[in-house]
Amino acid sequence: MITRLSHLFLRTLRDDPADAEVASHRLLVRAGYVRRIAPGVYSWLPLGLRVLRKVEQVVRQEMDAMGAQEISLPALLPREPYETTRRWTEYGDALFRLQDRKQADYLLGPTHEELFALTVKGEYNSYKDLPVTLYQIQNKYRDEERPRAGILRGREFIMKDSYSFDLDEAGLARSYAAHRETYQRILARLGVRYVIVSATSGAMGGSASEEFLAESPVGEDTYVRSLESGYAANVEAVVTPAPAPLPLGGLPPAVVHDTPDTPTIAALVAWAESAKVVDRRVSAADTLKNVMVKLRHPDGKSEIVGIGIPGDREVDEKRLGAAVEPAEVELLTEADFAANPFLVKGYIGPKALLDNGIRYLVDPRVGTGTRWITGADEPGRHVVGLVAGRDFVPDGTIEAAEVRDGDPSPDGHGTLVAARGIEIGHIFQLGYKYTDAFEVDVLGENGKPVRLVMGSYGIGVSRMVAVVAEQQHDDKGLRWPSEIAPFDVHVVIANKDESARAGAEQVVAGLDARGLDVLFDDRTASPGVKFKDAELLGMPWVLVVGRGWAEGKVELRDRFTGAVEEIDAQAAVDAVVARIRG
Amino acid sequence: MITRLSHLFLRTLRDDPADAEVASHRLLVRAGYVRRIAPGVYSWLPLGLRVLRKVEQVVRQEMDAMGAQEISLPALLPREPYETTRRWTEYGDALFRLQDRKQADYLLGPTHEELFALTVKGEYNSYKDLPVTLYQIQNKYRDEERPRAGILRGREFIMKDSYSFDLDEAGLARSYAAHRETYQRILARLGVRYVIVSATSGAMGGSASEEFLAESPVGEDTYVRSLESGYAANVEAVVTPAPAPLPLGGLPPAVVHDTPDTPTIAALVAWAESAKVVDRRVSAADTLKNVMVKLRHPDGKSEIVGIGIPGDREVDEKRLGAAVEPAEVELLTEADFAANPFLVKGYIGPKALLDNGIRYLVDPRVGTGTRWITGADEPGRHVVGLVAGRDFVPDGTIEAAEVRDGDPSPDGHGTLVAARGIEIGHIFQLGYKYTDAFEVDVLGENGKPVRLVMGSYGIGVSRMVAVVAEQQHDDKGLRWPSEIAPFDVHVVIANKDESARAGAEQVVAGLDARGLDVLFDDRTASPGVKFKDAELLGMPWVLVVGRGWAEGKVELRDRFTGAVEEIDAQAAVDAVVARIRG
Known part of the structure; x- marks a missing residue:
């Protein structure tokens, strides 16, 4: 064709x-x-x-x-089957809904x-x-x-x-x-x-x-x-590898400290370092950050939830979203904080959440026996040495923390990239x-x-x-693998000479007769314009009929490698067929 | 396949x-x-x-x-282009409309x-x-x-x-x-x-x-x-052939008659016959029936319109609908009649419509100089000899009357069927x-x-x-022309004998090798069930491998003609290919 x-x-x-x-x-x-x-x-x-x-x-x-x-x-599609599986609602705003002339839902x-x-x-x-x-x-x-x-x-x-x-x-x-x-x-x-x-x-x-x-x-x-x-x-x-539970016995009691002006993890770590509250270097990974989110459930109800993750990690919105589906995540408003005065911004700890019936989910790293520096639920105060499983028992775990290069692979072999x-x-x-x-x-x-x-x-x-x-383009344009290229080969007339045009017609007819789909640039535009278009359009093979035609030569260009080959005009059809059919 | x-x-x-x-x-x-x-x-x-x-x-x-x-x-599609051409509105209820999550119209x-x-x-x-x-x-x-x-x-x-x-x-x-x-x-x-x-x-x-x-x-x-x-x-x-205008001069004046109990065309014709108000036989075609409709225009406005057609014809809803598009036709309500007391049901004439500014459109047969028996706008009264173009001038013509077998062809040659x-x-x-x-x-x-x-x-x-x-089915089922049949040929095993089964597999493989699409009934169901299904499904050719297989014979059925032909098993593939490829 x-x-x-x-x-x-x-x-x-x-x-x-x-x-x-x-x-x-x-x-x-x-x-x-x-x-x-x-x-x-x-x-x-x-x-x-x-x-x-x-x-x-x-x-x-x-x-x-x-x-x-x-x-x-x-x-x-009619609404009913999607109602049966609740997806009519659970799909949320991503579903295009409409009504017909009888107000039936589709x-x-x-x-x-x-x-x-x-x-x-x-x-x-x-x-x-x-x-x-x-x-x-x-x-x-x-x-x-x-x-x-x-x-x-x-x-x-x-x-x-x-x-x-x-x-x-x-x-x-x-x-x-x-x-x-x-x-x-x-x-x-x-x-x-x-x-x-x-x-x-x-x-x-x-x-x-x-x-x-x-x-x-x-x-x-x-x-x-x-x-x-x-x-x-x-x-x-x-799935974050969870540490084995550590023994709870023998751990020192948690102590509340005055930590003025430490609403951020960085400020908290700086305070802990200078106050030497633990017997080793303190890093953000020793702190427990409690992030509050509001879940909107498919039935329309809202729920405030606390999420505890190590302070060196951010919450990954997509992981959090996937973890709570079909609920949707919203941010708490000032009104939410006002309605829950036990939430002390910058100093939220597990205790206030659990005491006030807020569901509290933690990163799997917050395993039994791990010790944390975290909020004490009062402005300017933190608690040091709070032990998971002893001082607080979370309602469950959640995969909400970011995954980072270098994290251990969940299968126990190597680290993640x-x-x-x-x-x-x-x-x-x-x-x-x-x-x-x-x-x-x-x-x-x-x-x-x-x-x-x-x-x-x-x-x-x-x-x-x-x-x-x-995946396949380069800076000049598209490049299509033969299997899905719009045309098998792109033939360009690159000479105004009438004999080159006639020659191109002959080559094109030959390619067509062999069952190839040919895009034929028969326009009168300049060779430069045509070559640029051929590169942009991206057929895998470009056959140029130009100045060489008089000497019985045409040019075959491989759009992927950029290789240019001069071939005998009489053998052009066979050469192209061989390249394409392998 | x-x-x-x-x-x-x-x-x-x-x-x-x-x-x-x-x-x-x-x-x-x-x-x-x-x-x-x-x-x-x-x-x-x-x-x-x-x-x-x-x-x-x-x-x-x-x-x-x-x-x-x-x-x-x-x-x-977005609404805007259809708004530009007004089709967003004119399409009426036939258009499926919806909104996306941002309330944009589609x-x-x-x-x-x-x-x-x-x-x-x-x-x-x-x-x-x-x-x-x-x-x-x-x-x-x-x-x-x-x-x-x-x-x-x-x-x-x-x-x-x-x-x-x-x-x-x-x-x-x-x-x-x-x-x-x-x-x-x-x-x-x-x-x-x-x-x-x-x-x-x-x-x-x-x-x-x-x-x-x-x-x-x-x-x-x-x-x-x-x-x-x-x-x-x-x-x-x-398009109804309109009669040439007739001369208005010399026609007798219209006369109003008492016509008690004549709200229907049949009653009116009976009265006119018995009263001998005109010097020839009276038929329904001599009466002018005025049908009132309400048009709802795309801009939402309603308009009451009178349509005058010869009394021997009904209004054809589809012709009327096409004639007034994009307006839609509605029936007048009792409230409409109450609001327009000059509309005297059963006795509506052109005069009351034209005097009261109601648009009045007539069938093309109601040409200048034609004479009519029609309503006199008073209960129990009609007017005889009312002349179009003299006693009333309609606002235009409309193609709303039914077309009937025997009507003259609009091209002047013959009559319509x-x-x-x-x-x-x-x-x-x-x-x-x-x-x-x-x-x-x-x-x-x-x-x-x-x-x-x-x-x-x-x-x-x-x-x-x-x-x-x-167009192609018969009382037994579907019948598909080869060009669009789901399969070229339907092969049925009609014998439980293992050799017939093996033979059918061999024939099917042969047909496949020749590039035909074969539907192969390899089920263990009874031959009767299979034949009924083959007729219902409607492939153009049905090849039956059955009792004859032992004697080297198969049966080829033409689903269109019903013809059954016994052919040599060895030549079956060639025979089917010849039938299909002609």
Whole structure:
């Protein structure tokens, strides 16, 4: 197939779009692949749509190969099933909700667990039908608070979501493993550099879950891994190794000190050092910082909670958010402090919280027998040598403290190093949350009903286009792997000579006859403009028919390596086919 | 590709769904092609999705062949562009509207004229770039008042919509003609029986427009055609031939008569006959019926309007609706009559309307010089010999009266015959409505701006699946033309004998090797159940491997003709390939 640039609906832009922060966004807009319609809502122009469809096709082929079956559910969904699972409410502001002309409530599907569970319930009723894995490739909708980076985090986007249904947990584990392998195959074909990390399940419910993160400094997810072991986890999923309980006997009693003007950890440490209140060097890690947050639960109720973490660490908002889901975290207002006068800012200690019925959760490092310098619940006073498990017993632990480079790996091997990634896939062993909600049973071999166990698996399709652009681009423009390039080869006429034009037509016809998709720059623009566009648009191979044509030579450029090769004009078609088909 | 029925996510139903009125709906549900999720909102199960994708592919190939370029715009659209063209309001209740988390207004796109006009404005700025035709195949949303017949009239559905942009009207005419031909090619490939009829433009704006109607007694559109000429039109678009004006001179004056108890046309005609008020037989066609309606205009204002039509005809609600668009028609309430005491029910005449400033529109048959028996605006009184153009001058004409079999054809050749159809395509010469609204100009050859002229063209993709099912089914089930059948051939094992099973596996492998998509009924069910399913599912060819296998024979069934042929087992693969590839 031949597409002429003189005809293609395309305008490349010289300047970066004003709102573009990341390279993929900048380049996909400049190269005329996508256009913004509203925040997080984009059009796909011809080149972008071609890449998108090719990514879709890779995903579809691999899903089919694993035995999954494609169906297509609506994006416009009735409220009721999401009410049953409470997600109508728990999804919060991220759900697009609307009403029809009869005031019936609808939503735009962010993910389809409910509907797939109901679909299987509707069709199948015997253990003989199981296992089954269904998938769709479809528009999804999430009203992101901060849509960003073009199609990297959109509010309307395309996802492949699939759902497995098994008779038992062993079956679920097999379905999960099959998806994991399929995702690895898909990402290998797309040439994406990625890591698989342990993840939290979030609003999805369920137990085991892993994320596929594309390595990228512009990613919104932080993950950590141990270089000494295979351990890798989204930072939200890192489980802090808890110290073994220490004996409580023989520890000196806690002592309250006047510590004027020490509302910050730094000031407190400076005081402790100078006052020599303990028999060793004092660091921020010896202090216990109590952070107050307000949780808004899905039922609308608010709860004030205290979180105790070592003073050398900050609260990580995303870890905290993941730890308290589906509740949402809010800051306390002045009115909250006024209503709870026992909260003495800068000097809050465990005692006032526990005495006043405030739930108090601590970092796992605050284990039984550990000793702390912390607030004494009076202005300008702290307590030294307060022992966890003796002087206060917290209501539980919480993973809210930041994870840092150098922290010990949770698997006991080596230390953690952090990097950033873009979430491109997520696989969940959901368990029974949805099949319980809708009573998805089949008749078992023994004649008794068997409740099905479910997995849910998603891979970003439109996001993948941005991810590949992000990982593969260079300073001149986009670079597409052959598997998903809009065209196999980009042919440029770089000479106004009529014979070069005729020669280019001949080469293009030859490439087309061999089944290649050719983007043909037949415009009358200058060679400089055309070369710049070819680099920006990013086809993997650029064939230049120019001055050399008279001597029977054309030029083949490798967009990835930048290598330029002069080849015989008569052999050009064979050479290009050989490069592409390997 | 081989798909085994033992594995396929499919359950066929013995019973018709309770809500199914038409055959396509009944069969697509029974055969497990689609499932209802909400009114007018359906899931596509594996077989249905395969047909849908094949229809899409036929449409895509033909659109590409005409030089149109595929892009993809979002379904979630911001309000502003639709505000500019007033369609945000004019679309009325049929538009799904919603707000995002920041209370910004959005809609789910019912059709994309605004966005395509803006897209072309955004990319192109020179006459050299024109003409251009862009299309998309995409989910559309319309909140139909009465979603019906399964996927025949859904609220979420798939459409191919395209938009042409030309420098002048001659270019638009060419783009329109190209679409018309492309649609004919598409429908020929899909085997759809259809007519092309003149249409009204409705809420789209613009001038010339035609509809493609699939012939079907279950269609919602009524069209008429003249068997003597090529004339065909949607009944909403029929323009009543107006009589030539008659001379006003020499006509007797109108006379008011007491006509007790004649509030109906039948009673009035009976009175006129017996009273011999005119010198010939009186029929209902001699009476002028004045129907009062209330129009709700898009700006929210209401207006009472009188419509005068010959008494032998009823008002056709759809013709009236089309004639007053974008206003909506409502009935007058008792309060309206109370507020306008000059409206004497059963005896309303032109005089009271015109005297009281009520807009009065008449059927084109009520031409200058025609004489009528009509209400005298007093209870029990009518006026005889009231002359249009002399005794009353209406405010205009309106196409609101029903069109009937036998009416003269508007083109002057023959008479009209009515039939029903399903709208599957609509092509519009929009003109400048949208390019004016967004000032879509390019620099012309002479350096001056040229306003582009636009066309808009739609073809139903998901609806087409129902249309083919509707036109092609028989009493046993679905029947798919090869072009869009989910599978090329359906192979049934009709014998429990192990050798027949092995033989079927061998035949299936042979068909697969030749590139055919095979649906393989490898279940252990009885031959009767399998044959019934094969008929219901509707693949064009069914190959039965059964008792004959031992004698080297298999059976090939033509699902369309019902013909059964015994063929040599060894030649089965070649025979099937020959049938399908012609």
